[in-house]
């Protein structure tokens with residue numbers, strides 16, 4: 001069984017070839033980390049998988065279903081969730097309220113702005129469970145804008161999980177974090193249930209090796225290497241790219 005198949009995907013923005021001939025597959029439960037320098041096409045690939053952009057050519061299959069041209073919400077309903085490179089939270093709401101909103105989105109509950117959040121009883125219970133599960137109880141009633149940046153990135157991951165996705169796409173969840181905060185995010189990802197397939201973008205090779213079952217390296221819109229830690233460490237082209245020689 002293949003969870004995700006990327007087959008010869010290209011994406012052009014005007015004259016810019018952001019992706020060229022990208023192909024790989026993921027098995028269910030696999031943790032694949034995508035490495036690559038700025039502008040390599042990593043986020044663009046995420047957009048084509050989540051539906052925030054449509055591939056110019058090629059095919060994307062999710063558990064056997066062709067999703068290449070589906071709208072983002074249709075892909076989300078199939079079990080695909082993502083975070084963004086820039087945090088995508090409601091800063092003026094509390095941690096609990098953000099989680100309630102994520103649960104409402106996941107359950108397709110129509111959210112009425114004039115109705116107090118406390119009126120959504122079962123969702124409040126589910127939110128309390130999520131807060132407990134992720135040790136967020138102490139910050140539940142803090143405004144999100146008052147959290148540290150590291151806590152905000154963790155909350156984003158928790159919100160993406162509210163829909164119980166089969167595939168989770170994480171775009172640089174450790175970007176801008178201190179080493180201690182990075183460790184917490186790495187731990188969190190490693191503790192996620194093994195039935196969730198995870199595709200994660202990371203800049204730092206050592207962080208990538210902490211999380212990955214397998215690594216894909218992108219450069220200038222193409223995959224230039226894939227393999228396990230040893231294969232990537234010993235790949236001359238990958239070290240040249242990282243040293244800026246290519």
Ligand SMILES: Nc1ncnc2c1ncn2[C@@H]1O[C@H](COP(=O)(O)OP(=O)(O)OP(=O)(O)O)[C@@H](O)[C@H]1O
Pocket residue numbers: 013016017018036037038039040041042043044045085
């Ligand atoms: N909406 C867009 N319009 C035009 N060009 C774009 C657009 N989005 C991305 N690009 C271009 O596509 C290429 C790949 O960008 P992308 O953001 O996917 O790279 P990335 O690997 O995620 O980089 P970073 O590590 O900086 O996040 C870049 O040359 C970028 O300028």
Ligand SMILES: [Mg+2]
Pocket residue numbers: 042043044085
């Ligand atoms: Mg990016």
